[in-house]
Amino acid sequence: MLRLENIKIREELSSEDVLKIACNKNHVKYDDLQNFRIFRKSIDARNKEDIFYNYTIDICVKDEKRYSKLKKIDLAADEKLKLVLNRKSKKRPVIIGMGPAGLFCGLILSEYGLKPIIVEQGKRVEDRQKDVDEFIETGKLNTRSNIQFGEGGAGTFSDGKLTSGIHDPLCRIVLNRFVEFGAPEQITYVSKPHIGTDNLVKIVSNIRNHIISNGGEVLFNEKVIDFNIDNGILKSVITEKRELYTDTAVLAIGHSARDTFEKLYEKNIKMEKKNFSVGVRIEHSQKMVNEAQYGNKSKLNLPAADYKLAYHNKETGRSCYTFCMCPGGFVMASSSEENTIVVNRNEQICKRW
Ligand SMILES: Cc1cc2nc3c(=O)[nH]c(=O)nc-3n(C[C@H](O)[C@H](O)[C@H](O)COP(=O)(O)OP(=O)(O)OC[C@H]3O[C@@H](n4cnc5c(N)ncnc54)[C@H](O)[C@@H]3O)c2cc1C
Incomplete structure (x- = not known):
């Protein structure tokens, strides 16, 4: 080529x-x-x-x-990137959470014939949409099914911007798989790929159906609440409704599942802390960003402009950078817990609203 x-x-x-x-x-x-x-x-x-x-x-x-x-x-x-799974156990792996991590884990494991069981505390993506709409219209929060929790995970209602700061060849495989399940082909080549929430809902449900057709299983509205560990070896994963006997559990629970993190801590399950950044949210008018980036002479049918800035201080080793910009978006409430505030910027929800 x-x-x-x-x-x-x-x-x-x-x-x-x-x-x-x-x-x-x-x-x-x-x-x-x-x-x-x-x-x-x-x-x-x-x-x-x-x-x-x-x-x-x-x-x-x-x-x-x-x-x-x-x-x-x-x-x-x-x-060359084809994954090789060398697993001897006959027990079905359990995946906890069905955000992007759990979804793709389920997809690959099911294609390798391991018949994973995915446990998701929230609802199917189609039903989740109703809870999100209700929250936006009335402020009534469903703590299990909301902008952050449920099939598709936290990014589903962020308009499906596929943002990743890493340059791993696997990123392209993820994009190709999205196309295979219904995403527009251009996400594999535009510099800022974007699926759109309405497409994403169909794609996520297509991936789920593929996992099930490969012998996988998805348990919705079911939360993992405990782990049975004997002598450092996992024996079972306990949900609100049943005990799943397994020796392999993938915790794909995202950042916001504070109660599950507390349970892991209580069980002495080793967790590795990640560095975190502290930021501020800045709003600019889109007209101003467009003019700054494009001027006003171009005849091209250009999308809402964005920008990226980064500064690295060599003496302190600290950096400052712009993150997660949403050109043409609005700031929206995105809570998953009562009495807490989470905000995010979003295009699609506001268009529907
Ligand atoms: C408000 C917000 C806005 C964001 N906007 C963007 C964006 O625009 N672009 C971008 O690239 N990234 C964005 N992110 C980050 C992006 O959503 C995450 O990086 C991505 O969703 C992480 O995927 P994940 O599968 O690891 O976890 P998540 O998507 O968080 O999925 C975890 C899933 O696990 C389930 N779960 C948790 N605990 C349990 C349990 N005990 N039992 C059963 N199920 C459980 C949850 O219900 C959830 O569905 C945003 C994150 C947040 C919180």
């Missing part, structure tokens, strides 16, 4: 037309093409007088040797 980089496009064009321009620029005969994928599409707005899209396109051609000057990429990179 060959990579065509720095394809600058200054108008709204179809993928096919962008491909033709990319081939032309790199002297690739259109007839030699066998296949292509848009690897990346970003907006270059450094010069307000000349804002353009920057594309990277991967192509397969008939006779690669003819194009020896073009950059070659390793097509097998994705395949």
Whole structure:
């Protein structure tokens, strides 16, 4: 596979037309093409007088040797990442929580024939939406099923922005899997991929159905409340309704399950603390951000602009950075506990509201 980089496009064009321009620029005969994928599409707005899209396109051609000057990429990179599970136990693994971590864990384990049991204290994503709407309209909170808790986890109602600060090849596999289950293909190449809550609800339920069709099981409205551990070995996971005998439990409980963390602490289960950052929430008018980033001359149909800033103090080793910006979004209440305040910014909920 060959990579065509720095394809600058200054108008709204179809993928096919962008491909033709990319081939032309790199002297690739259109007839030699066998296949292509848009690897990346970003907006270059450094010069307000000349804002353009920057594309990277991967192509397969008939006779690669003819194009020896073009950059070659390793097509097998994705395949190399295939996971190998060397598990001898016959007991079904239990996954606690069905946010992104639990969902993908369930997906992979079910595909390897391990028939995982997923326990989620909240509701199915379709039913969860009703509780979220009720909270937004009336302020009535369901502490088990809300913006943070339930199938799909805390990010489901954040409009499905796929943000990750890491550069791990597995990120691409996650994006590809989302596409397989119904996400728009462009999430695999736009620089700031975004699914949208309405799509995400369907995708999460498609993944759940796939897990079940592979022999997995999902227990909704059921909370894990205890662990039976004998001599440092897990014997069972205890929910409000039953005891699940297993030697493998994956805690995919997210950041906000304070009562479960207390239980783990009480049981002497080793936990590793993570560094945390303290921040402030800043609101700017979108018009101001758009003007600062794009100016007002571009004819392109540009999305709401965002920005990212970072500062690293070499003497103290401390950093300051912008995080989780939501262009065009609104600040929303996102509590999961009574008498506490959590706020988040969100686009989709406000559009529906
Ligand atoms: C308000 C808010 C807004 C956010 N916005 C963004 C964003 O815009 N973009 C972004 O990239 N990230 C965002 N994040 C972070 C993102 O949502 C998380 O990184 C991601 O959801 C973590 O996934 P997870 O699967 O580890 O945990 P979670 O998504 O938190 O899922 C954990 C699940 O475990 C369940 N659970 C917990 N304890 C138990 C138990 N004892 N028994 C059964 N089930 C249990 C919970 O109900 C929950 O559904 C946001 C987080 C919050 C809290």
